[in-house]
Amino acid sequence: MSAVRLAEALLRLATGRPDVAEAITGDLIATGRPGPWIVFTALRVGLRYGMERTVRRRRSRGISFPPSRNGPAMSLLHDLRYALRGLRTAPAFTTIAVLTVALGVGANVAIYSLVHAIMLTPLPYPAPDDMVRVWPGESVTMGWLEAFQDTESFAAVAGVTGSRATMTGQGEPLELVGASVTASLFEVTGVRPAMGRPFTREDMRPEAEAVIIVSHRLWQSAFGGDSSVVGRTVDIAEGNGESPRVIGVMPAEHVALSEDWEFWTPSSVDLEEDYPFSSEGCFCWQMIGRLAPGVDLASASAEVGVLAQRIREQSPEDIREEALASAIAVPLLDDLVGDADTSLLMLFGAVTLVLLIACLNVANLLLARGESRSRDLAIRSAMGAGRRRLVAQSFLESVALGLGGGALGVLLAFGLVDYFQVAVADVLPRTGAVAVDVPVLLFALGVSVFAGVFFGLAPAIGTLRTDPGTLLAGRPGMTGRRQRRVRSVLVSVEVGLAVVLAIGAGLMVRTLRSLNDVDPGFRTENVLTLRLNQPGQAYRSVEAVDAYYREVRERLGALPGVQSVATINSLPLTGAGWGWHYTVDGEPLPEGTAMPNARFRLISPGYFRSFDIPVLLGRDLTEADVAGPTEVGLVNLSFVARHFDSPAEALGQTVRLNTGHAFTIVGVVPDNRHRSLADDARAEMYRPRLFFPVRRRYVVVATETDPDALIPVVRRAVWDVDPNVPILDVASMAEVRRYSTRGSQFYFETLGLFATLAIVLGMIGVYGVLSFVVNQSRHGIGIRMALGADGRRVLRETVVQGLRPVLAGLVLGLAGGVLASRLLENLLFGVTTTDVGTFATVGVMVLATAMVSAYLPARKAAAVDPMKTLRAE
Amino acid sequence: MGHAKSLGEFEHLLLLAILRQGNDISAMDVAGELRRRAGREPARGTMYVTFDRLEQKGYLSSIMGDPTPERGGKAKRLYTVTPAGLEALKRAGQALQAMWQGQESLLEDA
Numbered sequence: 001m002s003a004v005r006l007a008e009a010l011l012r013l014a015t016g017r018p019d020v021a022e023a024i025t026g027d028l029i030a031t032g033r034p035g036p037w038i039v040f041t042a043l044r045v046g047l048r049y050g051m052e053r054t055v056r057r058r059r060s061r062g063i064s065f066p067p068s069r070n071g072p073a074m075s076l077l078h079d080l081r082y083a084l085r086g087l088r089t090a091p092a093f094t095t096i097a098v099l100t101v102a103l104g105v106g107a108n109v110a111i112y113s114l115v116h117a118i119m120l121t122p123l124p125y126p127a128p129d130d131m132v133r134v135w136p137g138e139s140v141t142m143g144w145l146e147a148f149q150d151t152e153s154f155a156a157v158a159g160v161t162g163s164r165a166t167m168t169g170q171g172e173p174l175e176l177v178g179a180s181v182t183a184s185l186f187e188v189t190g191v192r193p194a195m196g197r198p199f200t201r202e203d204m205r206p207e208a209e210a211v212i213i214v215s216h217r218l219w220q221s222a223f224g225g226d227s228s229v230v231g232r233t234v235d236i237a238e239g240n241g242e243s244p245r246v247i248g249v250m251p252a253e254h255v256a257l258s259e260d261w262e263f264w265t266p267s268s269v270d271l272e273e274d275y276p277f278s279s280e281g282c283f284c285w286q287m288i289g290r291l292a293p294g295v296d297l298a299s300a301s302a303e304v305g306v307l308a309q310r311i312r313e314q315s316p317e318d319i320r321e322e323a324l325a326s327a328i329a330v331p332l333l334d335d336l337v338g339d340a341d342t343s344l345l346m347l348f349g350a351v352t353l354v355l356l357i358a359c360l361n362v363a364n365l366l367l368a369r370g371e372s373r374s375r376d377l378a379i380r381s382a383m384g385a386g387r388r389r390l391v392a393q394s395f396l397e398s399v400a401l402g403l404g405g406g407a408l409g410v411l412l413a414f415g416l417v418d419y420f421q422v423a424v425a426d427v428l429p430r431t432g433a434v435a436v437d438v439p440v441l442l443f444a445l446g447v448s449v450f451a452g453v454f455f456g457l458a459p460a461i462g463t464l465r466t467d468p469g470t471l472l473a474g475r476p477g478m479t480g481r482r483q484r485r486v487r488s489v490l491v492s493v494e495v496g497l498a499v500v501l502a503i504g505a506g507l508m509v510r511t512l513r514s515l516n517d518v519d520p521g522f523r524t525e526n527v528l529t530l531r532l533n534q535p536g537q538a539y540r541s542v543e544a545v546d547a548y549y550r551e552v553r554e555r556l557g558a559l560p561g562v563q564s565v566a567t568i569n570s571l572p573l574t575g576a577g578w579g580w581h582y583t584v585d586g587e588p589l590p591e592g593t594a595m596p597n598a599r600f601r602l603i604s605p606g607y608f609r610s611f612d613i614p615v616l617l618g619r620d621l622t623e624a625d626v627a628g629p630t631e632v633g634l635v636n637l638s639f640v641a642r643h644f645d646s647p648a649e650a651l652g653q654t655v656r657l658n659t660g661h662a663f664t665i666v667g668v669v670p671d672n673r674h675r676s677l678a679d680d681a682r683a684e685m686y687r688p689r690l691f692f693p694v695r696r697r698y699v700v701v702a703t704e705t706d707p708d709a710l711i712p713v714v715r716r717a718v719w720d721v722d723p724n725v726p727i728l729d730v731a732s733m734a735e736v737r738r739y740s741t742r743g744s745q746f747y748f749e750t751l752g753l754f755a756t757l758a759i760v761l762g763m764i765g766v767y768g769v770l771s772f773v774v775n776q777s778r779h780g781i782g783i784r785m786a787l788g789a790d791g792r793r794v795l796r797e798t799v800v801q802g803l804r805p806v807l808a809g810l811v812l813g814l815a816g817g818v819l820a821s822r823l824l825e826n827l828l829f830g831v832t833t834t835d836v837g838t839f840a841t842v843g844v845m846v847l848a849t850a851m852v853s854a855y856l857p858a859r860k861a862a863a864v865d866p867m868k869t870l871r872a873e
Numbered sequence: 874m875g876h877a878k879s880l881g882e883f884e885h886l887l888l889l890a891i892l893r894q895g896n897d898i899s900a901m902d903v904a905g906e907l908r909r910r911a912g913r914e915p916a917r918g919t920m921y922v923t924f925d926r927l928e929q930k931g932y933l934s935s936i937m938g939d940p941t942p943e944r945g946g947k948a949k950r951l952y953t954v955t956p957a958g959l960e961a962l963k964r965a966g967q968a969l970q971a972m973w974q975g976q977e978s979l980l981e982d983a
Contacts, residue, residue, distance in 0.1 A: 004945055015925075019937055019950065024921055026940070026947030027901055041917060048918025052926070 002435040003035025003414060007042035009438070014046030036411040039436075076396075079389070083397040093369055094401070096764075097362045101405020101451055103757055104351075104358030106412030109436070109444045111351045113417050114424065115344050116443070117434040123333055124253070126190040127290075130155075132300065133335035134287040137308050137323035141285075142269050145182060147307060148289065153300035153329075155292040158185040159267060159285030160257060164696060165238035166535040166726055170222055173726040175533050176236065178215075178263035185264070188290045189257065196230040196248030203247075203266040210244035211266065212236060216252035218262040237535040238265055257288070259432050288332060301329040323594075339826065340428045343747070346823040350504060350754050353497045355451065357761045360494045363455040364487050364765050366398065368772055370459050394460040395453065402452025403445075410436065410444050427743045458486065484773055491765045492809040498758035499813020499846055500820050505755040506838040507824055507831055508748035514830025515741045521672025521681075522572060522611035527700055527733035528707035528714065529571055534695040534725050545693040546626055548721065553604060555717045556701055561710060563702040566607035571698040572674045572733075573740040577601070580685070581658040584643050595658055598639055598683040599674065602694055607686070608669060610702040617647045618667030625688040631663040632688070637671050639683040661691055676740055678829045700733070707732045747827055759846065762809075763853040770802035770857040781861055782869025795855075795862035802854030803847070810846055814839055880965040886911055887923055888932060888954055888962050896953040899938070900924065903952070924952065932958030 007028060011021035024045060028038045087094040122128040136144045140159055148157040163180040166173055186198035193213055203211050212234070214223075223229040233245045244265065267285070291300055308327035312319045319327075381390060413436055424431050532552070539545045549567050556565040570577040581595035589595065605621040608614070615634070625632050635650060644650045647668040656662040663685075671681030699718075703710055711730055718727055731739070774781075781794055821833040831838065880888070890906040891898045900920060907913045927933040938949035954962070 008947075015921075019948075020921070020925070022947050023900070023937065023950035024917075026944035026949060027899075027917075029945035029947060030901065030943055044916070045918040045921055048916070048922050049925075052922045 002437070003039050004029060006435075006437060006441075007038045010039070010042045010046050014049040036414045039414070040407075040411065079393050079396050080400065083393060083400050086397060087400065090369065093365060094404075097365055097401050098405045098408060100358045100361050100365075100761060100764075101402055101448070102408035102412055103761070104355035105402075105406045105409030105444060105447055105451060106416065107351045107409075107754060107757065108355045108447055109409060109413040109440060110416035110420065111344075111347050112443050112447075113413065113434055113436055113440045114420060114428065114431075115348055116440055118344060118428055118430045119337055119341055120439075121430075121433060123336075128333070129331070130291040131188070131332040132289045132291060132297065132329040133332050134289045134304055134329050135326055136287065136304065137319055137325075137327035140287045145184075145285070145287065147311070148287065148304075149184070151303055151307065153292055153295050153303040154289045156184050156187040157287055157289040158182045158188040160185060160288055161267070161285050163238055163263075163265065164533060165236050165263060165265075166533050166724075167222065167234075167236045168535055168724045169235040173535070173724050175726045175728050176218070176262040178238070178261045178265065179257065180238075180265050180267045182267055182269075182285070185257075185288070188288050190290070191251070193248030194251035195227060196246070198248060199264075199266045204269050206268045208266075208268075210242040211247045212238075212244035213248040213250060213264040214246055215250050215262045219249045235535075236263065238263070242536075289329065297329060297331060304329050319594075336429055338429060342823070343827060344428070346504075346827075347747075347750060349820070349823065350501055350751055353501055354754050354758050354761075355447070357494045357497050357758050359451050359455040360490045361761045361765050361768075362398075362401065362451075363458045364490050364494075364768055366455060366459040367462070367483055367487055367490075368768060370462055370483075391460050395456045398456025398459070399449055399452035402448045402450075402455070406444055406448025406451070409448070410441065413440075413444070423742075423746050423749070427746050458490075484769070484776070487769045487772065488805040491762070491769050491805040492812060494758075494762040494765045495806050495809025495846065495850070496812035496816060498755070498762040499810055499842060500816045501751065501755040501758045502842045502846065503813070503817035503821055503838060504824055505748065505751040506842050507821055507828055507833065507835060508744060508751050510831040510835060510838055511827065511829045512741065512744050512748050515677045515744060517830075518673065518677045520572065520677060520737070521670060522613050523702070524733040524737045526703045526705065526707055527610065528703055528710055528730070529698055529700050529733055529736060530714065530718075530730040531571075531696065531698050531728040532718065532725050533728065534722070536695065538722070538724065539693060539695055542689070542691070542693045545695055546689070548725075549604065549697060549699075550623070550626070551721050552699060552718055553606065555721060556699065556714060557606075559710065559713055559717060561704050563704060564606045564610045565699065565701050566610045567604040567697040567699050568607055569602040569694055569697055570674075571700075571736065572611075572672070573676060573736050575676055575740075577675065582685070583656050583658075585654040585656060585662070587643060596642065596683075598635075598642075598685050601674075601684060601686045602690055602697070603686050603688065605688065607700070610700045612702075613669055613672065615667045615669055618651050618665070620667060621686075621688045628689060631661070632666045633663040634667040634669055634686040635665055636669050636681065636684040636686075638681050639685060640668055642683050655685060659691070663687060677737070698729075744827065744829070747824075759849060762846075763849050766802060766806060766850050766853040767856060769805070770798070770854050771860070773801065774798060774857045774861040777861075778864055779869055781864045782866045785864060786866035786869075791862040794864075795858045798858035798861045799851060799854045802858065803850055806847065806850040806854075810843055813846075814843065817842075880961055883915065883919070883923055884927055884932075885962070885965055886913065887920070887927065888958055891933070891952055891954050892959075892962070897936070897938075897951040898953075899949045899951055901949075924950075927958070930957075930961075931955060932961055 004025060008021050008025040011024050012018055015021050015024075025038075025042070028041055031037075033041075123131060125131060134140075134148060134154075134157060136148075142159075145157055145159050148154055159182040161180050163178050165176045165178060167176055168174075181199070183199040183201050183204055186192050192198050194216065196213070199211070199213070202208055214229075219225060219229065223234075227249075229246050230249065231245065231247075233243050235243060237243065250264075289300075291297070305324065305327045308319060308324050312321070312324060381387075385393075417434060417436055421431065421434055424434075532549075534545065534548060539548060553565045553567065556562055578600045579597045580600040581597050583589055583595055603621070605623055605626065608620055616637075618634070621632070621634070633655065635655070637647065640647050640650045644653070650665050650668055653665050654662050655665060669686070671684075673679055673681060674684065675682070701707065701710065701714060715727055715730075718725065781789075785791070785794065817839060818834055825833055886907060887903060890903045890910070893910070894902055894906055904915070904920060907915060924933065924935075928935060932955055933952050934955050935950050935952045938951045940946045940948045
């Protein structure tokens with residue numbers, strides 16, 4: 001889709017007429033050809049329009065066309081034509097050079113499209129640089145929001161938290177992703193609904209009527225773009241479950257904070273209360289602010305710290321001493337990008353190496369070609385072409401190669417970007433806008449020209465140093481020995497860079513393998529998982545929700561092939577979950593310290609059985625525990641280690657949540673990697689019931705055989721209980737596990753691709769230089785063989801000679817790898833950045849491929865017929 | 874340029890291709906006719922630019938058609954030869970005919 005938009009934009013630019021551009025684009029689409037072809041053809045048509053305009057303009061001014069043959073422009077045109085002709089006469093060289101540049105530029109442009117969309121594109125709000133994320137150190141409560149609203153630094157602050165709602169009455173029930181926000185969000189973002197009104201403070205009162213603002217997308221898809229929907233009550237249930245009235249529709253282009261959100265609802269807060277700072281019953285908002293006019297980030301951030309300090313002085317229990325340091329404001333864009341920028345810059349570094357290798361390779365090819373061109377140069381020079389003109393020509397040729405390769409590279413980038421859009425959607429933030437657009441194309445142009453100049457340097461210098469006299473006398477411009485030396489150095493550098501990339505890819509392979517080898521502490525085979533989210537209207541009470549899930553468990557448990565069924569609020573390996581502050585009775589909290597926090601899991605009986613997690617001590621949960629009134633729970637070994645000397649000691653102890661609700665520990669389970677395969681276990685508590693309804697839960701179904709086969713019957717059974725509950729994220733636990741390593745998988749695939757490219761290019765270099773050497777020393781070899789040297793020995797010696805620059809490159813690359821692999825540090829798992837095994841494997845692999853590349857020219861050397869060489873003398 | 878509004882060869886072919894197909898013809902249909910009858914496969918850019926030029930000379934008029942799904946929801950541009958265009962064609966045809974007189978044998982298969 002983006003290709004079509006790009007094509008139409010190009011055409012609009014070239015024709016100056018939107019209707020013409022549309023018609024031509026339509027013609028191109030109707031051919032059924034792929035996106036890159038459409039863009040390429042649009043570019044050609046656009047150029048033709050440009051030419052036509054130039055002709056017309058010149059004609060209207062009475063200027064003849066073509067322009068005079070004597071101006072500097074004309075001589076440039078002439079030289080360009082000469083360069084192109086030269087390239088045409090060496091089709092093999094030109095093809096290889098253009099393809100090499102295309103690979104380098106294509107990979108580079110594709111990664112740049114990521115960098116551009118994620119890091120460089122400003123947020124889509126007015127004065128986006130004034131938007132900040134505020135971290136007060138502790139959970140954001142209404143108290144914090146009010147306190148910051150009153151400061152000098154911020155024009156406005158808002159609280160935002162992600163939310164989900166269930167939409168019914170439109171065929172299959174749907175789950176919508178949206179946000180619960182404070183009324184000030186629209187002031188902070190500067191984006192107002194396109195229709196209707198934004199929220200007011202009154203909308204936030206608990207007793208206020210339920211209202212909702214919907215996205216332009218939802219308005220189109222669910223309400224057919226009908227503007228009368230504003231004011232109407234709709235079947236979207238979030239939180240307390242009242243059907244809300246639509247009061248606004250957001251504009252299509254601008255969204256408030258996330259492109260994924262389909263709705264916004266006002267956070268319900270008791271505004272009359274004396275807003276507490278403590279996180280008790282908190283909303284857990286994220287705080288977004290807009291800097292007041294004239295205030296810079298540094299002073300705003302300082303004020304956040306001062307305010308946090310003041311609040312600590314007033315009520316030390318609400319903010320921990322150590323949290324004060326993290327009370328800061330950061331640019332919102334930086335906050336959204338997070339640490340993705342390190343990974344992106346790592347990838348960008350990797351593709352830059354690929355491009356560099358490609359350039360070195362082309363430089364190498366150009367040098368080899370210089371040999372055959374030196375006589376031609378000499379003739380031109382003797383006929384009066386100045387040195388400057390010759391150098392200019394030499395550059396022109398390489399820039400033409402760069403541009404040709406770049407154009408092809410852009411087509412390649414289109415393909416790669418299509419792959420990225422799928423592959424990185426959940427790995428990197430802000431990927432919705434990743435596309436090959438005008439800024440990316442400009443970058444491609446810059447890179448192509450740069451590449452052309454870069455690999456044109458060596459031959460241009462060669463030209464500069466050339467003396468026409470010696471050339472005409474038949475001696476080459478750069479002596480064979482010197483050229484061999486320069487080219488060997490180029491090969492060494494190429495190999496070195498390829499080794500660095502291969503090490504990166506190797507470390508990612510090890511990471512993936514380590515992740516796959518991790519025992520998470522629970523079963524991942526033959527477990528089906530799905531997520532349910534009840535509409536709130538029908539399930540208001542804890543009892544109603546629990547009764548629903550009990551019936552779902554019973555129905556699914558009765559299905560043939562099902563071993564056991566359970567529910568949990570957050571599925572393992574999805575990174576999600578709640579933390580909860582608590583104390584242990586009889587273990588007083590030292591003065592001025594904040595409560596400890598542990599992961600909190602709301603589970604049903606059968607959870608440990610379904611995941612094959614043994615209860616080490618005490619007992620498992622029973623159905624009776626869900627109903628109460630006795631409050632019980634289990635904890636894991638990390639929790640035990642935090643508070644007790646032994647698991648036995650933990651049994652019977654009382655844990656008190658910061659909300660006042662307490663439970664008795666009746667069992668202890670082992671640690672497991674609930675959050676992610678790479679994460680160490682944390683303290684966890686498992687409870688069968690909570691004091692508020694939790695409608696959104698995962699159902700885990702342990703099966704005897706392939707869980708996928710059960711999906712249809714499971715679906716039917718769930719909808720038999722209630723057809724209005726959406727069934728979401730149906731996946732086997734094995735898939736969930738695989739999906740959890742998608743980030744490593746992506747980095748491995750990308751680095752692996754780049755490393756392979758780099759090695760192939762490097763080996764082409766090895767082959768090229770050795771072929772050149774063999775050709776040069778044909779004579780010497782012939783004489784040696786005539787004197788009785790053995791062909792096998794010549795073969796061996798030639799291979800060794802070819803490996804010399806490779807060995808130098810290998811040493812260089814291994815050393816570079818030690819430095820560069822640090823960039824990967826936070827992507828690695830189960831392997832260090834200087835893993836000897838990986839370095840050794842890469843070394844052996846590069847040497848082995850180099851040997852193959854050296855063998856081919858060496859065999860030619862060994863096959864030299866001494867008689868022929870001598871006769872040629 | 875002698876005659877200010879004389880027709881180029883390609884312009885001549887293009888106008889005839891439209892006339893042969895009836896009026897309100899899209900660029901794609903014109904391209905098809907040129908391929909079938911004249912064995913010409915003009916570059917897209919050349920074709921579009923020529924359409925525009927003929928329109929500016931007043932020899933063609935165009936309207937936007939309805940968008941269709943196979944064109945990605947984009948409208949077609951439909952061309953019609955104007956009376957001035959017909960006049961120009963006639964002039965050019967007559968001139969060619971006059972020049973061909975007596976040379977018809979060249980057209981026979983060699």
